Amino acid sequence: MASSTPSRTRVRRYELGRTLGEGTFAKVKFARNVETGENVAIKILDKEKVLKHKMITQVMASKTKIYIVLEFVTGGELFNKAPFC
Incomplete structure:
Protein backbone atom coordinates (compact mmCIF):
# COMPACT_ATOMS: atom_id res chain seq x y z
CA MET A 1 0.00 0.00 0.00
CA ASP A 46 12.68 34.46 -5.89
CA LYS A 47 15.41 35.23 -8.44
CA GLU A 48 13.02 36.58 -11.08
CA LYS A 49 11.32 38.97 -8.63
CA VAL A 50 14.67 40.19 -7.29
CA LEU A 51 16.00 40.89 -10.77
CA LYS A 52 12.81 42.72 -11.84
CA HIS A 53 12.22 44.74 -8.65
CA LYS A 54 12.04 48.53 -9.25
CA MET A 55 14.35 49.44 -6.38
CA ILE A 56 17.07 46.92 -7.24
CA THR A 57 19.45 48.21 -9.88
CA GLN A 58 21.87 45.29 -10.07
CA VAL A 59 22.56 41.85 -8.58
CA MET A 60 26.09 40.43 -8.51
CA ALA A 61 27.54 37.26 -7.05
CA SER A 62 30.93 35.92 -6.12
CA LYS A 63 31.83 32.42 -5.02
CA THR A 64 30.80 33.18 -1.43
CA LYS A 65 28.56 36.27 -1.51
CA ILE A 66 25.52 37.81 -3.21
CA TYR A 67 25.47 41.59 -3.68
CA ILE A 68 22.20 43.46 -4.26
CA VAL A 69 22.58 47.08 -5.45
CA LEU A 70 19.69 49.32 -4.36
CA GLU A 71 18.81 52.96 -4.92
CA PHE A 72 20.21 55.15 -2.13
CA VAL A 73 17.51 57.04 -0.23
CA THR A 74 18.24 59.69 2.41
CA GLY A 75 16.12 60.61 5.38
CA GLY A 76 14.89 57.36 6.86
CA GLU A 77 14.07 53.80 6.07
CA LEU A 78 13.82 52.68 2.45
CA PHE A 79 10.78 50.60 3.45
CA ASN A 80 8.83 53.77 4.31
CA LYS A 81 9.62 55.44 0.97
CA ALA A 82 9.47 52.56 -1.52
CA PRO A 83 6.22 51.55 -3.22
CA PHE A 84 6.52 47.80 -2.59
CA CYS A 85 4.00 45.77 -4.52
Missing part, protein backbone atom coordinates in the same frame (compact mmCIF):
# COMPACT_ATOMS: atom_id res chain seq x y z
CA ALA A 2 1.39 3.43 -0.95
CA SER A 3 1.91 6.02 1.75
CA SER A 4 -0.38 9.05 1.66
CA THR A 5 2.19 11.23 3.45
CA PRO A 6 3.02 14.22 1.24
CA SER A 7 6.65 14.37 0.15
CA ARG A 8 8.67 17.28 1.49
CA THR A 9 10.93 19.43 -0.64
CA ARG A 10 14.62 18.95 0.07
CA VAL A 11 17.40 21.43 -0.61
CA ARG A 12 20.68 19.61 -0.16
CA ARG A 13 20.62 18.33 3.43
CA TYR A 14 17.59 20.39 4.51
CA GLU A 15 13.97 19.28 4.44
CA LEU A 16 11.68 22.29 4.00
CA GLY A 17 8.54 22.69 6.07
CA ARG A 18 5.98 25.41 6.66
CA THR A 19 6.31 29.03 5.57
CA LEU A 20 7.24 31.24 8.54
CA GLY A 21 7.09 34.57 6.70
CA GLU A 22 6.77 36.06 3.25
CA GLY A 23 7.83 39.38 1.74
CA THR A 24 8.07 41.06 -1.63
CA PHE A 25 10.65 38.73 -3.11
CA ALA A 26 11.45 36.16 -0.45
CA LYS A 27 9.94 33.53 1.82
CA VAL A 28 11.29 32.19 5.08
CA LYS A 29 10.67 28.49 5.60
CA PHE A 30 11.12 26.26 8.61
CA ALA A 31 13.59 23.51 7.74
CA ARG A 32 15.34 20.56 9.34
CA ASN A 33 18.86 19.32 8.70
CA VAL A 34 18.23 15.64 7.89
CA GLU A 35 21.78 14.70 8.94
CA THR A 36 21.84 16.38 12.37
CA GLY A 37 18.15 16.99 13.14
CA GLU A 38 18.87 20.70 13.73
CA ASN A 39 15.90 23.02 13.12
CA VAL A 40 16.68 26.15 11.10
CA ALA A 41 14.99 28.91 9.11
CA ILE A 42 15.89 29.28 5.43
CA LYS A 43 15.28 32.48 3.47
CA ILE A 44 14.42 31.70 -0.15
CA LEU A 45 14.73 34.51 -2.68
Whole structure:
Protein backbone atom coordinates (compact mmCIF):
# COMPACT_ATOMS: atom_id res chain seq x y z
CA MET A 1 0.00 0.00 0.00
CA ALA A 2 1.39 3.43 -0.95
CA SER A 3 1.91 6.02 1.75
CA SER A 4 -0.38 9.05 1.66
CA THR A 5 2.19 11.23 3.45
CA PRO A 6 3.02 14.22 1.24
CA SER A 7 6.65 14.37 0.15
CA ARG A 8 8.67 17.28 1.49
CA THR A 9 10.93 19.43 -0.64
CA ARG A 10 14.62 18.95 0.07
CA VAL A 11 17.40 21.43 -0.61
CA ARG A 12 20.68 19.61 -0.16
CA ARG A 13 20.62 18.33 3.43
CA TYR A 14 17.59 20.39 4.51
CA GLU A 15 13.97 19.28 4.44
CA LEU A 16 11.68 22.29 4.00
CA GLY A 17 8.54 22.69 6.07
CA ARG A 18 5.98 25.41 6.66
CA THR A 19 6.31 29.03 5.57
CA LEU A 20 7.24 31.24 8.54
CA GLY A 21 7.09 34.57 6.70
CA GLU A 22 6.77 36.06 3.25
CA GLY A 23 7.83 39.38 1.74
CA THR A 24 8.07 41.06 -1.63
CA PHE A 25 10.65 38.73 -3.11
CA ALA A 26 11.45 36.16 -0.45
CA LYS A 27 9.94 33.53 1.82
CA VAL A 28 11.29 32.19 5.08
CA LYS A 29 10.67 28.49 5.60
CA PHE A 30 11.12 26.26 8.61
CA ALA A 31 13.59 23.51 7.74
CA ARG A 32 15.34 20.56 9.34
CA ASN A 33 18.86 19.32 8.70
CA VAL A 34 18.23 15.64 7.89
CA GLU A 35 21.78 14.70 8.94
CA THR A 36 21.84 16.38 12.37
CA GLY A 37 18.15 16.99 13.14
CA GLU A 38 18.87 20.70 13.73
CA ASN A 39 15.90 23.02 13.12
CA VAL A 40 16.68 26.15 11.10
CA ALA A 41 14.99 28.91 9.11
CA ILE A 42 15.89 29.28 5.43
CA LYS A 43 15.28 32.48 3.47
CA ILE A 44 14.42 31.70 -0.15
CA LEU A 45 14.73 34.51 -2.68
CA ASP A 46 12.68 34.46 -5.89
CA LYS A 47 15.41 35.23 -8.44
CA GLU A 48 13.02 36.58 -11.08
CA LYS A 49 11.32 38.97 -8.63
CA VAL A 50 14.67 40.19 -7.29
CA LEU A 51 16.00 40.89 -10.77
CA LYS A 52 12.81 42.72 -11.84
CA HIS A 53 12.22 44.74 -8.65
CA LYS A 54 12.04 48.53 -9.25
CA MET A 55 14.35 49.44 -6.38
CA ILE A 56 17.07 46.92 -7.24
CA THR A 57 19.45 48.21 -9.88
CA GLN A 58 21.87 45.29 -10.07
CA VAL A 59 22.56 41.85 -8.58
CA MET A 60 26.09 40.43 -8.51
CA ALA A 61 27.54 37.26 -7.05
CA SER A 62 30.93 35.92 -6.12
CA LYS A 63 31.83 32.42 -5.02
CA THR A 64 30.80 33.18 -1.43
CA LYS A 65 28.56 36.27 -1.51
CA ILE A 66 25.52 37.81 -3.21
CA TYR A 67 25.47 41.59 -3.68
CA ILE A 68 22.20 43.46 -4.26
CA VAL A 69 22.58 47.08 -5.45
CA LEU A 70 19.69 49.32 -4.36
CA GLU A 71 18.81 52.96 -4.92
CA PHE A 72 20.21 55.15 -2.13
CA VAL A 73 17.51 57.04 -0.23
CA THR A 74 18.24 59.69 2.41
CA GLY A 75 16.12 60.61 5.38
CA GLY A 76 14.89 57.36 6.86
CA GLU A 77 14.07 53.80 6.07
CA LEU A 78 13.82 52.68 2.45
CA PHE A 79 10.78 50.60 3.45
CA ASN A 80 8.83 53.77 4.31
CA LYS A 81 9.62 55.44 0.97
CA ALA A 82 9.47 52.56 -1.52
CA PRO A 83 6.22 51.55 -3.22
CA PHE A 84 6.52 47.80 -2.59
CA CYS A 85 4.00 45.77 -4.52
